[in-house]
Amino acid sequence: MKKKFILEGLGCANCAAKMEVAINKIKGVEKATVNFMTQRLIIEGVDELMAEIIEEAEKIVKKIEPDTKMKKA
Amino acid sequence: MKKSLVRIISGAVLLVVAVIINMIYQGWPSLVLYLISYTLVGGDIILKAIRNIIRGKVFDENFLMAIATIGAIIISEYTEGIAVMLLYQIGELFQGYAVDKSRRSIADLMDIRPDYANVKKQDELIKVDPDEVKIGDIIVIKAGERIPLDARVIEGRSLLDTSALTGESLPREVEVGDEILSGCININGLLTAEVIKEYEESTVSKILDLVENASSRKSKSEQFITRFARYYTPVVVILALMLGLIPPLFIKGEAFREWSYRALSFLVVSCPCALVISIPLTFFSGIGGASKKGILIKGSNYFEALANTEIIAFDKTGTLTKGVFDVQEIVPEGISKDELLELAAYAESFSNHPISESIKKAYGKEINQAEISNVEEIAGHGIEVEIRGKKVIAGNARLMKLKNIAYHDKELVGTVVHVALEGKYVGYILIADEIKKDTKEAIKEIRALDIKKTVMLTGDNEAVGKKVGKYLGLNQVFTELLPGDKLNKLEELLTEKSHKGRLAYVGDGINDAPVLARADVGIAMGGLGSDAAIEAADVIIMTDEPSKIPLAIRISKKIIGIANQNIIFAISVKILILILSALGITNLWVAIFGDVGVTILAILNSFRTMRFGK
Numbered sequence: 001m002k003k004k005f006i007l008e009g010l011g012c013a014n015c016a017a018k019m020e021v022a023i024n025k026i027k028g029v030e031k032a033t034v035n036f037m038t039q040r041l042i043i044e045g046v047d048e049l050m051a052e053i054i055e056e057a058e059k060i061v062k063k064i065e066p067d068t069k070m071k072k073a
Numbered sequence: 074m075k076k077s078l079v080r081i082i083s084g085a086v087l088l089v090v091a092v093i094i095n096m097i098y099q100g101w102p103s104l105v106l107y108l109i110s111y112t113l114v115g116g117d118i119i120l121k122a123i124r125n126i127i128r129g130k131v132f133d134e135n136f137l138m139a140i141a142t143i144g145a146i147i148i149s150e151y152t153e154g155i156a157v158m159l160l161y162q163i164g165e166l167f168q169g170y171a172v173d174k175s176r177r178s179i180a181d182l183m184d185i186r187p188d189y190a191n192v193k194k195q196d197e198l199i200k201v202d203p204d205e206v207k208i209g210d211i212i213v214i215k216a217g218e219r220i221p222l223d224a225r226v227i228e229g230r231s232l233l234d235t236s237a238l239t240g241e242s243l244p245r246e247v248e249v250g251d252e253i254l255s256g257c258i259n260i261n262g263l264l265t266a267e268v269i270k271e272y273e274e275s276t277v278s279k280i281l282d283l284v285e286n287a288s289s290r291k292s293k294s295e296q297f298i299t300r301f302a303r304y305y306t307p308v309v310v311i312l313a314l315m316l317g318l319i320p321p322l323f324i325k326g327e328a329f330r331e332w333s334y335r336a337l338s339f340l341v342v343s344c345p346c347a348l349v350i351s352i353p354l355t356f357f358s359g360i361g362g363a364s365k366k367g368i369l370i371k372g373s374n375y376f377e378a379l380a381n382t383e384i385i386a387f388d389k390t391g392t393l394t395k396g397v398f399d400v401q402e403i404v405p406e407g408i409s410k411d412e413l414l415e416l417a418a419y420a421e422s423f424s425n426h427p428i429s430e431s432i433k434k435a436y437g438k439e440i441n442q443a444e445i446s447n448v449e450e451i452a453g454h455g456i457e458v459e460i461r462g463k464k465v466i467a468g469n470a471r472l473m474k475l476k477n478i479a480y481h482d483k484e485l486v487g488t489v490v491h492v493a494l495e496g497k498y499v500g501y502i503l504i505a506d507e508i509k510k511d512t513k514e515a516i517k518e519i520r521a522l523d524i525k526k527t528v529m530l531t532g533d534n535e536a537v538g539k540k541v542g543k544y545l546g547l548n549q550v551f552t553e554l555l556p557g558d559k560l561n562k563l564e565e566l567l568t569e570k571s572h573k574g575r576l577a578y579v580g581d582g583i584n585d586a587p588v589l590a591r592a593d594v595g596i597a598m599g600g601l602g603s604d605a606a607i608e609a610a611d612v613i614i615m616t617d618e619p620s621k622i623p624l625a626i627r628i629s630k631k632i633i634g635i636a637n638q639n640i641i642f643a644i645s646v647k648i649l650i651l652i653l654s655a656l657g658i659t660n661l662w663v664a665i666f667g668d669v670g671v672t673i674l675a676i677l678n679s680f681r682t683m684r685f686g687k
Contacts, residue, residue, distance in 0.1 A: 011169060011172070012346060013346060013350040013353055014345050014349040014350075017299035017349060018303075020299075021299075021303070033291070035286075035353075036353045037172070037354065037357035038357075039176075040286070042286070063128055063129075064130070066125075066128070
């Protein structure tokens, strides 16, 4: 399953890279990309784990850049 | 942004005042001013740093800057400490501005999303969201409105502005029966059209989707720089710690203050953002700049592939040529051109073969079929008829040989229809698929771009293929290929390139989707409206012009060049400053240049990708 999100307020390119690395390590994620310029997060992952994946990803985003909001695209 | 600017400026003014007072009287008044100034300039950074430490985030740039500047203040380097914070903030503001500007320019470019559709229901027009319109609905597009969904005109004629999709400024004429693509603007007439695709499947949605997801396929330089940043910061911070502690502890006579100062310089240079930001910015601006020229690139990795292209293979029909058969030459012998064309058109009037159609089209007048009798088709050869009682033979060279008629047998590119009247040769008509206007120039330009090999893969016959290949100056031509053979030839070509080199395949995307997908870079020409092309290709040329291919390669080379310049420049300046700081030759002023200055220069450099010459 492929899910897309908008990362509103994403302002630091290095943070975007850190988020990408961390989200890719979540269990069940096949591929995650964070696009700093378009402020998009795309997660491809196992269907059954998607709810947990999204929850984890939200935590990661908040931890790395507290001012960034993760919204459904 | 404005608020922080006011804060930073007032902080800067206070700093100047403090420096002046300090010159007159050293003591508490200037010290107080320094502290107020620092709080104004760097208060938010300190707060963020504290918040992030609580969340367990170390080596965060706020933290690094806080330590570096507080450290400077502790060793009584007030001016430098505050100035570092000040310049860092200015750099951040500039960065934010640059990213914002770039994001907005792409958003403008992609401002092709239609807001509504006028759906016609029982003589009434209802404005609805394009999402709600179904296939078969009738929509009305007034002058000045954007076409909301892909549709077919059923009433009216108009000019369309396609520039948002193709970069082509010349308006396109449409009339009843023509397909109109969503995203174009209706310039003057009133159009009524039947919707042929739902919004999700319409051209405008596909293009928006494509651009929004573009740079998610990352280039090697992007991957390199983010990986570099992951190790760079911790390494520099550890070095700073060692530099600040080891020499004064283990070497006699070395002062803590001096080595701490050097260590602080390290912390200032350790921020990775300057490096990291300029690369995605470069590629993103490049994707925007290229789409302004009607070239859609699906990911920044394809810039790399295009820049390293060694072999380009082309499809012929519809890619290098127009894909439409037209009468190219009428060469009569003993009669006039019009007479020859009339004879051929009458002779071919009963056939609906593409060749016959093109002759009839060139003739353009009504054919009185009552004047034709005794039609006899000779399969694979041509036609024998009587026109107004006179015997006419029209067909290929074999037919002329069969009928023992001496004909003009010079070698010609295309299909030749020879005509004989009452057993006597009266000339020939040459029908060919016309080569596009800019194809020859495009191939010449491609060859000048260090491309090792240009190849044509075509299903057409050998004579035509070889001629076209020779005329265009291609290195190699493979003819009479079935769709499956094209894929095999491509596999062979893939083995011919060097390890670093890439192979590009250019097709019209209608029947060569597998080949487009197999090539290192699949380029679809005139891909608008063809879903298969948009899906299978990596690069989509929105117009029909082959000259966009050398342009795409040149753009890619420029972008890769700029990205490399930024990487090399930023890393070498940082390393140089680290070495000089370790030796105690420089000061914090230079170190902050190593951070902010490099960022600003790299960002300015990346902006060059937004504009490309013709």
